[in-house]
Amino acid sequence: MLSRFGCAPRKKDLTITQFQEHWRISHARVVSQLVGLKRYWQNHAVLRDGETLLPWPGFDACAQIDAETMLDMDRAFLSEHYQVTVREDERRFISHAGFGMTLCECVLADGRTDGSGVRLLTFMRLAPMRAPAALAGALLDDKRTGVAKGREVYLAITGAAAGQRASLFDAVESLWFDNDAEAERQVRSIEEREHRVRLADSVRGCERLIARVNIVI
Numbered sequence: 001m002l003s004r005f006g007c008a009p010r011k012k013d014l015t016i017t018q019f020q021e022h023w024r025i026s027h028a029r030v031v032s033q034l035v036g037l038k039r040y041w042q043n044h045a046v047l048r049d050g051e052t053l054l055p056w057p058g059f060d061a062c063a064q065i066d067a068e069t070m071l072d073m074d075r076a077f078l079s080e081h082y083q084v085t086v087r088e089d090e091r092r093f094i095s096h097a098g099f100g101m102t103l104c105e106c107v108l109a110d111g112r113t114d115g116s117g118v119r120l121l122t123f124m125r126l127a128p129m130r131a132p133a134a135l136a137g138a139l140l141d142d143k144r145t146g147v148a149k150g151r152e153v154y155l156a157i158t159g160a161a162a163g164q165r166a167s168l169f170d171a172v173e174s175l176w177f178d179n180d181a182e183a184e185r186q187v188r189s190i191e192e193r194e195h196r197v198r199l200a201d202s203v204r205g206c207e208r209l210i211a212r213v214n215i216v217i
Contacts, residue, residue, distance in 0.1 A: 001038065001066055001067070001068060001105070001106065002066065002067050002068075002069065002070060002073055002103065002104070002105060002157070003039075003064055003065070003066050003103075003104050003105065003106060003154055004064070004065045004066075004067075004073060004101055004102070004103050004104075005062065005063070005064055005101060005102040005104070005123075005154075005169075005172060006061070006062075006063045006065065006099070006100075006101045007057075007058070007059035007061060007062050007063075007099070007100050007101065007102075007123075007168065008059055008060070008061045008094040008095060008096065008098055008099040008100075009058070009059050009060050009061075009094065009095045009098040010060040010061065010093060010094055010095065011092075011093055011094060011095055012095070014093060015050070016045070016047065016050065016051075016052070016060060017047070017050060019060055019061075019093055019094075020044050020045075020047075020060075022092065022093045023042060023044070023061060023093060024042065024044065024214050026089060026092075027086075027089050027090070027093065028040075028042065028214065028216045030081075030085050030086050030089050031063075031086055031216065032216050032217055033081060033085075034076045034079065034081060034082060034086070035075070035076060035079065035081075036067055036068075036072040036073075036075055036076045037065055037066065037067055037072075037076055037217055038066040038067055038068060038217070039064065039065065039066035039217055040063065040064075040065050040066075040216040040217040041063065041064040041065075041115060041213045041214070041215055041216070041217075042061075042062075042063050042213065042214040042216060043062040043063065043064065043119060043121060043209065043211035043212075043213055044211055044212050044213070044214055045060070045062075045209055045210065045211055046118060046180045046183075046210045046211060046212055052209075052210075053180060053183075053184055053210045054187065054208050054209065054210055057123070057207035057208060057209050058098070058207060059098065059100075060094075061094050062121065062209060062211065070161070070163075073103075100168030101165075101167065101168060102123070102154075102156055102167040102168050102169045102170075102172060103156065103157050103162060103165050103167055104154040104155055104156045104157060104167070104171075104172060105154065105155060105157060106152055106153070106154050107136065107140065107153050107154070107155050108139075108140060108151065108152060108153040109150075109151075109152045110150060110151050110152075111148070111149050111150030111151060111176065112149040112150040112176055113150040113151075113152050113174070113176055114150075115213040115215045116176075116213075117149065117176055117177055117178050117179065118176070118177045118178070118179055118180045118182070118183045118210060118211070118212055119174055119175070119176055119177075119183075119210070119211050119212070119213060120148075120174070120175040120176075120177065120183045120186060120187065120208065120209075120210055121172060121173070121174055121208065121209045121210075121211060122172070122173045122174075122175075122206050122207075122208050123168075123169040123171075123172050123206060123207045123208070123209075124169060124170055124171040124172070124173070124199075124203045124205075124206045125169055125170055125203065125204055125205045125206065126170040126171075126202065126203070126204070127201065127202055127203060127204040128204065130201070130202050132155065132156070132158055132170060134201070134202050135155075135170055135171055135199075135202040135203065136155050136171075138198065138199050138201070138202040138203075139153050139155075139171060139173065139199070139202075140153065142195060142198050142199070144175070144191075144195070145191055146186060146189065146191045146192075147177065147182050147185075147186070148175040148176060148177060148186065149176045149177060149178065150174075150175070150176035151173070151174065151175055151176070152172075152173070152174040153171065153172075153173055153174075154171065154172040154173075154174070155170070155171050156169065156170045156171065169207075171203075180210055183210045184210065187208065187210075
C-alpha cells in the first residue's frame with residue numbers, strides 16, 4: 001500500500017475556517033469520485049480562536065491518499081476527472097505554488113490508528129550526509145512511551161521506485177490521542193524532547209500539525 005501526503009497552503013483571500021469548510025465539503029465530494037483510491041483522509045488542523053494549536057507548518061491542506069500500487073495512484077492523478085474537475089476545484093481554495101507531497105509507505109502501525117481522536121503529525125527531513133536507512137532505523141528502534149493510543153511511521157519511497165517523484169519530507173510520524181489537550185502536552189513533554197534528541201543524528205528539521213481527520217474514503 002502506498003500513501004501520498006499532499007500539502008499546500010490555502011489561498012490568501014480565505015480564512016482558515018472558510019478554507020476548511022470548502023475542503024471538507026466541496027473538495028471531498030469531487031476527490032471521492034477518483035477511481036482506485038483505498039483511502040482519502042483530510043487532516044484538518046485543530047483550531048483555537050481561529051488559529052492552529054502549533055506554529056504554521058507551511059501548509060493548510062494536508063491530505064493522505066492511499067492506493068494499492070503506484071500504477072493505481074498514477075491512474076487516479078492522470079485521469080480526466082482529476083486533471084479537469086479536481087484541479088478546477090483546487091484552484092478555488094489552495095495555492096499550487098506552495099504544493100508539495102511525500103510519497104511513502106507505512107512501515108509501522110501500532111495501537112489505535114483508525115482516524116478517531118486527534119492526530120499529531122511530524123514531518124521530518126533527513127540530516128545531510130545521512131542515508132534514509134539511518135532515519136528508518138532510528139524511528140523504528142525508538143520505542144515510544146507516553147499517552148499516545150497509536151503510532152504510525154511512514155518512510156518516503158526513494159530510488160527507482162520513486163521515479164521522478166520528489167518527496168517534500170523523508171518520513172512522517174503519526175501519534176494518536178483521545179483529544180487535542182493530550183497532543184499539545186505531548187509536544188511540550190520531556191518524553192518528546194528526549195525522542196527528538198535520539199533522532200538528532202538523523203533528522204534536521206521537522207514540521208508539526210495537530211489535526212482531526214475527516215474520513216472521506
